[in-house]
Each structure stands twice: as structure tokens, then as C-alpha cells.
Amino acid sequence: MSESITFDPKQLSLRQLHGYLLGSVAPRPIALASTISRQGQVNLSPFSYFNVFSTNPPIMIFSPARRGTDNTFKHTFENVAEVPEVVINMVTYSMVEQVSLASSDYPRNINEFEKAGLNQVKSEKITPPRVAESPVAFECRVNQVIPLGQEWGAGNLIIAEVLLMHIHVKFLDDDQVLRTEKLDLAGRMGGAWYVRASGDALFQVSKPGKNLGMGIDQLPESVRQSGVLTGNSLAKLAGIGSLPSSKSVDLWEKEPEINKILERPDAFNKLHILAQEMILNHRLEPAFKTLMVADRISAPKP
Numbered sequence: 197m198s199e200s201i202t203f204d205p206k207q208l209s210l211r212q213l214h215g216y217l218l219g220s221v222a223p224r225p226i227a228l229a230s231t232i233s234r235q236g237q238v239n240l241s242p243f244s245y246f247n248v249f250s251t252n253p254p255i256m257i258f259s260p261a262r263r264g265t266d267n268t269f270k271h272t273f274e275n276v277a278e279v280p281e282v283v284i285n286m287v288t289y290s291m292v293e294q295v296s297l298a299s300s301d302y303p304r305n306i307n308e309f310e311k312a313g314l315n316q317v318k319s320e321k322i323t324p325p326r327v328a329e330s331p332v333a334f335e336c337r338v339n340q341v342i343p344l345g346q347e348w349g350a351g352n353l354i355i356a357e358v359l360l361m362h363i364h365v366k367f368l369d370d371d372q373v374l375r376t377e378k379l380d381l382a383g384r385m386g387g388a389w390y391v392r393a394s395g396d397a398l399f400q401v402s403k404p405g406k407n408l409g410m411g412i413d414q415l416p417e418s419v420r421q422s423g424v425l426t427g428n429s430l431a432k433l434a435g436i437g438s439l440p441s442s443k444s445v446d447l448w449e450k451e452p453e454i455n456k457i458l459e460r461p462d463a464f465n466k467l468h469i470l471a472q473e474m475i476l477n478h479r480l481e482p483a484f485k486t487l488m489v490a491d492r493i494s495a496p497k498p
Contacts (some may be wrong), residue, residue: 202423210349218244219386223393227258228285231275232324233304238316239271240298240308242287244384245320245351256336259344259351269400271304273341280338281322282356285330289392292382294329302316320361331379335360335473389467402435409435418491424468425487429475433484440485448485451493464493480496 205213217441218224227246231239245259260270276282287295291314298312309316309325316325319335326333335355338465344351358398367378381393411435412420420430439446448454467490 199228205459214349215386218384222385222389223383224385224392226287226295226382228287228327228330229258229272230283230285230300230309230324230326231272231281232279233275234278237275238303238307238325239275239304240312240314241270241272242295242299243272246284256259256334256358257353257358258284258356259353261349261351262345263348265348269352273352273354273480274304274323275334276338276341276354279323281324282338282354283319283322283324283326284334284336284356286332286379287382288329288331289380289382289394291329292390295382321361326362332374333362334358335362359368359482360491404435407437410437410439414439416491417490418464419487420486422468424465424472425475426472429472432475432480433487436480436484440488443489443490445485448482449489454486454489458489458493464490467493 203216208216224244224415225246227243229241231241233239241260243258243260247257248259249257249362256285260273262269272282273377294312294314298308298314300308300311302311302361306316309327317328317333318347319326322335322337328334336353336358337407339357340353340355342353342355363374369375377394377398379393383391383393385391412430413431415434416439419433422430431480437480449458453470454467457470460466467486471483471486471490474480474486
């Protein structure tokens with residue numbers, strides 16, 4: 197690991213701290229929150245201090261921070277204090293520019309739906325409208341608001357309980373399972389950077405099964421100290437319950453491809469390279485046996 201520089205948040209300007217926090221903790225999902233005042237003024241504003249925190253009850257939390265310019269509250273915060281309801285609308289790539297426009301600091305009597313060119317849909321259980329263009333929208337009751345501080349930039353946790361979910365039919369399969377990979381969601385990075393959750397940006401990681409994997413600490417030292425295998429590759433191997441049997445490795449060693457590599461002076465490294473390729477192609481069992489063949493060779497000295 198390369199050397200790092202240590203920063204004390206108390207020694208940084210608010211701008212610097214904001215940049216480091218939001219640039220590092222990313223990507224973050226975006227809650228496009230629609231709220232309404234006691235007088236019926238609708239507000240629409242995006243927040244990336246946001247996530248889901250409970251399934252039963254279904255709870256989402258987002259945090260409108262105090263303005264960094266004058267320490268005042270945002271209209272979303274003022275609205276939920278008057279009408280404790282919110283629709284959390286998810287943001288797709290196709291609407292991200294409109295969502296950015298909705299983040300503009302318009303006066304409280306201005307409807308950001310209109311400014312951003314987004315369409316309102318009447319909610320069923322709460323007063324604020326939802327966004328027609330959003331693939332998933334959550335009608336929520338605000339259960340609690342927790343101030344995190346009094347200084348500029350301090351957040352205010354809005355704890356919202358989901359009462360209804362609206363999911364566009366085209367994102368559900370025949371069994372009404374959500375096809376998350378089809379949503380094409382957008383997320384926030386630091387500064388002006390966003391991320392698009394689609395295409396090559398998406399990948400799957402199998403969850404550990406009921407049978408415990410052996411763990412990286414149980415892999416042979418020659419495998420753990422490989423200069424070729426990545427941490428991800430080691431973890432995939434370590435998810436297997438046990439090492440390949442000696443008999444299976446004996447048989448694998450006689451395979452033409454492996455036998456040919458063993459004739460080379462750099463056989464150890466070549467076997468590790470081959471194993472890494474196999475792992476990337478989801479061929480874990482042959483990859484493991486290839487590494488065990490390499491383990492029988494004295495690792496070259498650095």
C-alpha cells in the first residue's frame with residue numbers, strides 16, 4: 197500500500213471537508229424528494245445523503261444539510277416540519293440533468309417540477325406528488341427528524357417509513373421481481389461527477405453460501421503471496437470449502453496444457469497467470485488445481 201496523508205476534519209475548511217467526504221464515500225444513491233408545505237407549495241430536491249436502513253419496518257433516511265452559505269435550512273426540511281410526508285423518487289440516467297436543475301436554490305414558492313420539466317403524479321396515501329419519470333417511487337411518512345448539529349453544513353436526518361411503493365411494470369419480470377440491472381440508475385460521486393449504474397459498470401458477486409468457505413488464511417502461502425492473483429481472486433478461492441484433493445491435483449498435473457507449462461523455467465508464474473485467467477472466467481475448480489500444481493514448485497525468489 198502507498199503512503200497516505202492524514203487529515204483532521206477540525207483543521208479543514210468546510211469546502212475541503214465536504215470535498216473529501218463526498219469524493220470518497222461514493223457512489224451514493226440519489227433521493228429525489230418531493231414534499232409540500234402547509235400552504236400547498238410543492239418542492240422537489242435531490243439528496244445524495246440517502247439510503248435504505250430497514251426492511252421491517254421499511255425505513256429510508258436522507259439528510260438535508262444546512263446551507264454552507266448562510267446556515268439556513270433547505271425548503272425540504274421546512275416542508276417536512278410542516279407536513280411530515282415525502283415521496284422518495286429514484287433517479288435514472290435519462291433524467292439526471294433535470295434532477296440537477298431541480299437542485300437549484302429557487303424561492304420557496306417555486307415548484308421545481310415545473311422548472312425541471314418533470315411531471316407530477318398524485319400520490320395515494322400522502323399529499324406530496326410523485327415524479328412520473330421515476331421508475332420507482334416510495335410514498336413515505338416522516339417518523340422522526342434528528343438534527344446533527346447547528347453549524348453550517350450540519351445534516352438533519354429525516355427518517356421516513358415507506359407506506360407505498362410504485363414500480364414501473366417494465367422493470368418487473370413475470371414473477372414481479374425487480375430487475376435492478378434494468379433501472380439505469382444514476383448516483384453521485386464528488387464534485388460534478390456522477391456514475392451510471394448500467395452496462396459494464398454492473399457486475400455480480402455471489403453471496404457466501406450456507407457452507408462456510410475456508411477463508412484466505414487457509415490458502416497455501418504460495419497462493420496468498422502470489423504476485424499475480426488479486427484480492428478478489430483470492431477471496432473467490434477462499435469461498436470454497438476445502439483444498440483440492442492430492443489425487444485430483446495429480447490428475448490435473450498430467451493435463452497437456454499444464455504439463456506443457458511445467459516444462460518451462462518460469463512455470464510457477466505461468467501457472468499463476470493461467471489460474472488468474474480461469475478465475476476471471478469463473479472456472480474456480482481448475483484454477484485452484486492449477487495453483488496447487490504451482491504450489492509443488494519452489495516459488496522463485498524475488
